[in-house]
Each structure stands twice: as C-alpha cells, then as structure tokens.
Amino acid sequence: MNIAIIGGTGVYDPRILNNIREQVTPTPYGVVRFKTGEYAGKEVAFIPRHGSNHSIPPHLINYRANIWAMKKMGVKNVIATTAVGSLNPDMKPGDFVLIDQFLDFVKNRTTTFYEGGSRGVAHVDVTTPYCPSIRNVLAGEAKELGISLHQQGTYVCTEGPRFETPAEIKMFAKLGGDVVGMTNVPEVILAREAEMCYATVSMVTNFAAGISPQPLTHHEVLETMQANTENIKQLILTAIERLEPDTDCACKHALAEYGGFKL
Template identity: 90%
Template sequence: MKIAIIGGTGVYDPRILNNIREQEIATPYGVVRFKSGEYAGKEVAFIPRHGSNHSIPPHLINYRANIWAMKKLGVQNIIATTAVGSLNPAMKPGDFVLIDQFMDFVKNRVTTFYEGGERGVVHVDVTTPYCPSVRTVLADAAKDLAISIHQKGTYVCTEGPRFETPAEITMFAKLGGDVVGMTNVPEVVLAREAEMCYATVSMVTNFAAGISPQPLTHHEVLETMQANTENIKKLIMAGIERLQPDTDCVCKHALSEYGGFTL
C-alpha cells in the first residue's frame, strides 16, 4: 500500500475506492483506524483527518500516529486535502490551491518525531516542504480535467479551533500568507521527517475574518466543500492514476544525513 489520502473537512467519503475495508494499526502514539481500498489497480489508504463524523478538532488530531501508521504500511505518497480561508483576493471561495509553502503559527502541538532520548534530535530541511513530483502530478491532472487550480500558495497554519481575528488575518496577509487553515502543521513536517512524498490541495471555502462581509461559520465551510466535492474527488482520482510511488524523489532522502527515518 504505497498511496494514502488524508481527507480534510468535508472529505470523509472513501467511496472513490473499490473493495473498501476497515483496518487499524498500532503505533507508539496510539491506534490508527483507517479504510483501504483499490483504485486504478493501486492499493490506497484513506484517513479522514477529523474522524468520519468530524469529531476531532484540529488541535487534538493525532498527527504523529497518522503519519507513523502510513509509513508503517509502506505508504510513499500522500495526497492531503484541506479547507481554508482566503487572505488573497485572487483566491476566491470554491478555488483550489496547490500549496507550496507554509507558515507555522501553531502553539501546543508536537511537530516532530525526534524529541531527544532514544530517537535523538534531527533538523529536517523544509526549503521545499511539499513534494514537487506529487504537486506536478496534481497540476497536470487538474489541467487535463479543466479544473482551475492556483499553482502555488502559502498556507498559514493556526492553532484553532476558533477562527482568526481580523487583526491576525491582516498580519498574516502582510507576511505573505495566501490562505489560512488549522491542520497542515505538523502533518507536512512529520511527512517530511518520515521521508514521504506529501502534497496538499486546499479548497478555499470562504474569505477570512475582516475580508468576509459576514461572520464566519462552519456551516459556510461545509456548504462550499459540498458544492465542490465532485471536483476534488475527480482531482484525487486522476492524481492516483498518474502517481508512480516507486519513483525516486528527494523527499525519500530527507533524513539521509541522519541515516534515514526508522520506525
């Protein structure tokens, strides 16, 4: 099983896959329950990031367990989806963004597998935090499907679960942020430490606080996601068809300086 989907808000349905089965796997951080299936002749794992009923808030997601479990399964490529608010007038509700950079504003999350002790300490490079190969695959898939997608964007990750204040949004925009969400960190960092190819497709569900003319609601987020569910499913499916997980990539050597990632 070399490909995984981590579905964000609104992307809970693994039925894009065939022969779906429930599975679980133990990790040092807890048990991970997920679904697996087949598509385009490939075995695929599916994790709904917030749980199948959106019961896990962003600050309590067991990011380390999820990534460890996928690595233990043999996953090499992860396609993740996220729902985001926009700080950039060019990125409107309903738009897709192929994230290429992030800003980390989380406060209370462990963002590494390496906390000293037996595992030691590493300093992973995140100059290019999202896999260039998987991003190219998704960009080409979007083009073939005539799905409009922004080719790059900077994701500002906040702690949540509250929405951000207008003052925070103004600050993030001045710093160069394009979209804001609550889940991409530490997920992207852990995937890099685990030497996996990871890419994020974000769907803009609303303009952020102070830009939006009305107060933000989770219902608004879900409505926009539901309206675009078919497109995001098509994009993921086309991406899986094109992925060649065994292709070598710089992501798979992220910790070569330290002898590589070990479970």
C-alpha cells in the first residue's frame, strides 16, 4: 500500500475508493482504525483526521499514531486535505491552495518521533516541507480539470479548537501567513521524519477573524466544503492515477544522516 489520503474537515467519506475494508494497526502511540480501498489499480489508505463523525478536536488528534500506522502499512505518498481561513484577500472562500510553507504556532503537541531515549534525537530539515513531486502532480491535474488552485501558500497552524482573534490574524498576516488552520502541524513534520512524500491541498472556507464581516462558525466551514466536495475528490483521484510511488525523491531520504527512519 503506497498511497494514503488524510481527509480533513468535510472529507470523511472513503467511498471515493472501491473494495473498501476496515484496517486496524497497532502503533507505539495507540491503535489506528482506518479504511483501505482501491483506485486505478492502486491500494490506498484513507484516514479521516477528525474521525468519521468529526469527533476528534485538532489538539487531540493522535498525529504520531496516524503517521506511524501509514508508514507501517508501507505508505510512501500522502495527500492531505485541510479546511482553512484566509488572511490573503486573493485567496477567497472556495479557492484551493497548494501549501508550500508553514508557520508553527501550536503549543501543546509533540511534534517529533525523536524525544531521546532509545530512539535518540534527530533534527529533520524542513527547508522544503511539502513534497515537490506530489505538488507538481496536483498542480498539473488541477490545470487539466479546470480547478482554480493557488500554486503557493503559507499555512499558519494554531492550537485550536477555538478560532483566532482579529489581533492574532493581523500578526499572522504581517509574518507572511496566507491561510490559517489547526491541523497541519505536526502532521507535515512527522511525515518528513518518517521519510514519506507528503503534500497538502487546503480549501479556503472563510475569511479569518477581523477580515470576515461576520462572526466565524463551523457551519460556514462545512457549507463551503460541501459545495466543493466534488472538486476535491476529482483532484485527489486524478492525482492518484498519476502518482508513481516508487519514484525516488529527497523526502524519502530525509533522515539519511541518522541512518534513515526505523519503525
């Protein structure tokens, strides 16, 4: 199983795949339950990040267990989706953004597999945190499908589960943030440590606090996601068709200095 989809808010349904099965995988961080299926002759894993009923808040997602389970299953390529608020007037509700950088404002999450002890300490490079190979495939498929996609964007990750204040949004914008969400860190970092190719497609669901003319609601997020569900499904599935999981990539050697990632 070489490919995984990690579905964010609004992307809970594994039925975009065929021959769906339940999978249970134990990890040092807990048991992970997810679905597996097939598309275009390829085995694909599907994890709804917040659970199938959006029952897990962003600060309590077991990011380490999810990534470890994917690695244990043999996954080499991960396409993740996220719902985000926009700090950038050019990135409007309904737009897709192909994230290429992040700003980390999480407070209480473990962001590494390497905490000393038997695993030791590792300092992974995140100069290019999102896989260029997968990003190129996604960008190419979006163009073919006629889907509007911003080719770059900086994701500001906050702790949540509350929305941000207007003062925070103003600060994030001054620091160069384009969109704000609550889940991409530590997921992207852990995927890099696990030497997996990982890319994120974010859907703008609203303008952030202080930019939006009305108070923010989770219902607004879901409404925008539902209106664009078919586009995100199409983009992911056509990208899976084109992905060549065994293609060599720098992501797959991210911890070469430490002898590689070991389960």
